[in-house]
Amino acid sequence: MKNNFKKIIGIILTLSISLNQNTLSLKPKLTNQESAMLKQAKAMEKAGLINESIDIYLDMLRNSPGLKEAFIPLKKIYIRKQEIDALLVETKKYATANKNKASSKLDIFDIYLIADNKEWQNILNDFYNKKDINLNHMKKLISILLSNNKKEIAQSWVKKIRDKTKKNSFYSLEMGMHHSMKLEYDKATDEYLNYLKYNSKNLSLISQRIMLLTDYDNSIQIIKNKLTESELIESKIILSKLEFKLKNYMQSYDILKNLSKSDKHKLDLLEDLMKINQLDLAQVIVNDLIKSSNNKNIINESIYQLANIYESQVTQSSKNFRISNEIYRNELLISPFSELNEEYGDLILKAITIYDSLNIKQKDYKSGFQLAEIKYKIQKDFDGAEPMYENILKRYSSSKYKKKCLNEIINVNLSRGDLKKTLEKINSLYEYKDFNYILDIKKIQSYFYEMQRDSVLFYADKVLKNISREEKYYNDILKISSLFQLYSDEDIVNYSKAKFELFKNKNQAAIKILNSFEIENPLFKTAQFESIFLEVKSGNYNNAIEKIKKIKENNNYYNHEIQILEAEIYDYGLDDKIKAVDIYLNFLDNFPKSIFYDLIRTRLRELSA
Structure with missing residues (x-):
């Protein structure tokens, strides 16, 4: 009985401690007054009333000298104003109030560094000399050294920490990124490869970072040399990827052939x-x-x-x-x-x-x-x-x-071609509940071919509300829905017929319908483009060019889409690159604001290469 009583008392005490801890954790970090003062100080600073903002922060620190929420913004202001002596006064109070805890030392390290006060060295040594060195704290300090142009000192500390901890890849990723930002390609590659030496499972990450460096033309040979000289197998895999990027496909494969x-x-x-x-x-x-x-x-x-x-x-x-x-x-x-x-x-x-x-x-x-x-x-x-x-x-x-x-x-x-049976088939498949949205999408397609306006709009609205904008068919459904919202059935009916013929593999029937569109139909230009493009898809490039020539006779209908298609027919279909370049250049002159402008410039660069 006594033992049970002791167990119950133990449970009660445990719960009591737990509740007290939870109560403490729920206590707000700032009092209502401190929150109001902090909000006021930030508003003053934003309004350009810097001195008034400083006064509020100082007032908060007089009451709570270890208050981080007031100290950090005050620190930033003093550093910007280069009032380092005033900042040092508050720094000492802040450190004392926080009993020189590790977190407060991290907060004040950069201040001593900027002030050229040797206390920054003491902070580094304190962290370094701990029995169980905290690598995250050391990373923070090294990052501050680099941010304050103390690169050589930072590198020496990286080496010391690697030697002490035997973690030879310590800070390699971060140092690699630092060198990358400075466009020091050789040093960046060295650091990335050093990281890879001890973390081979992260090959993909390092490969991506090195590939980013090779976006700069003057980096390529430097990086190729580093990868070639390295004894790491992983470096050769990255070299293979680089050769692929440079379109040296056979070299890319040859490198891999020599690896086990x-x-x-x-x-x-x-x-x-x-x-x-x-x-x-x-x-x-x-x-x-x-x-x-x-x-x-x-x-x-x-x-x-x-x-x-x-x-x-x-x-x-x-x-x-x-x-x-x-x-x-x-x-x-x-x-x-x-x-x-x-x-x-x-x-x-x-x-x-x-x-x-x-x-x-x-x-x-x-x-x-x-x-x-x-x-x-x-x-x-x-x-x-x-x-x-x-x-x-x-x-x-x-x-x-x-x-x-x-x-x-x-x-x-x-x-x-049997729409009735297709809809019956769709309805029979709703047992696959995870894919019901696919079935709804296929109903939109079927009802489009049937010209069932209300059903198209109903299912389009239903699906668009329930799928992501990233879904493969999202924009396609939006386009179909827009057709019925913008145009009459009379305008759309032949377009729907042409699309259905196409889905039944009756390309020539589809082309014939598209060719029959009257100029007055709002889908006339769309029909012209698609008719020509279907000739292209069938390999009838000369037919397509003849159609474009007829359109050119009426300049009102030779729009930017057909001009792009004409250029690509000469480019890819007829392999007349000179003619294609002329049309591409003409397009850039005529349509400088086109959404395809940059794509065409890219293609011209490829052709010139």
Whole structure:
């Protein structure tokens, strides 16, 4: 019984202490009067009444000489006014009131440094000589030394701390950044590599920082030399990334070939090469990885990427038309189909074989998805593609691929052209509750094709309220909604028909409808541009140029969008760079305020290089 009583008393005491601690923690740091005075002092300072502000801070410190909220702003004012003697008086009071605690020493260190008072050295030594040195405190002091142009002293203390603590990368990141800000490329690189030597898992961070340095042309050779001379394997990986940035793609790969255990980095390089359409070298890397790697996952990923390469080579692409694609793009309404590049037609069979093998033997749903994509978007085999998408949707847990498959199942149904059955299909899929917003988005698309104005606006309003502005389809939905808010059904109906024909892979029918637009239709210019761009996507560059020539005969309709498209046809389609440059330059003269101005200047720089 006594033991139980003691336990109860112990619990009560513990709770009492806890409650007292909580009560103390809830006590406001400043009294109401102090808060009011602080607010008044800041208002005075903001109004330019500096002396009045000083008086209020001093008054607060007379009552509470250790009050940080008053001391710090007063310190800043005195330093700006260079009234160091007056500041030193308050500094001593502040330190004494705070019993020379570590935090107060950090607050006053810069004052003694500015005053050239040896007390700053004592503070440094006090922190350094502690049995358990606080590295965060030392970092703060070194940062203050650097901010006050005491670079050599700061560096000597960094060395002392590294020697004492055996933490050889101490302050390397911060010192690297300091040298970077001073454009001291060699010293910055040395510090970053020193950090990397002891923190190899942070390769990505250091790579990013060094790559930022190479934005300055005069830094490149200095940094290349440092990376070449370094014995760190990680330095060679960064050097490979630098060569890639400089468009020396083969050198980038050669560096990785000479490193052991670099397969993962080779895969990263491979993916980067594919993004910029450097498919020949990408294929070399894939072949090397398949032959030389002992890692099953690397080999499987390499085979998967090989199929991706074949697939990319198979399809003609207008992706190079970078600005025109931005003008034309509406992810929700864009044609899902790819045009075959007949020159590489046999490669589609290789891609299918690889994807099929990975899908069956490895149960790799990514390969299964790519196989379905080929069937749907290249071979137009709707009946073959849909069950493959449905299989992945039902059997695999990847949220990313479930979302993709759900979207493509509905797209397949839209491409068949039966809107009623498509809407029935959409309604049948609402069991996938995490993706109901995708189904609502596809309803917007379907109702757009059906010209169901009220339904489009209802679902557009619903979706836009519930998705992020960063969502892939946000702007596309906004554009569709705007069409119905700005124009009549009569204005929109043919545009809707053209878009539906496009989604059914009937490009020529879509072009014919777009060509039929009357000048009076407010969507006439949009129809002209899209008609020409569809010719481009089909590889009919000469047809596109002929249409533009006819438009030029009436200058009112040769707008900046069509001029950009004309330039890109000569640039990427007909490979007439001289003609393209002339049109780009003419555009810069005619449309200096265009949102595409900087993109065109960038392209001109690329062409000149």
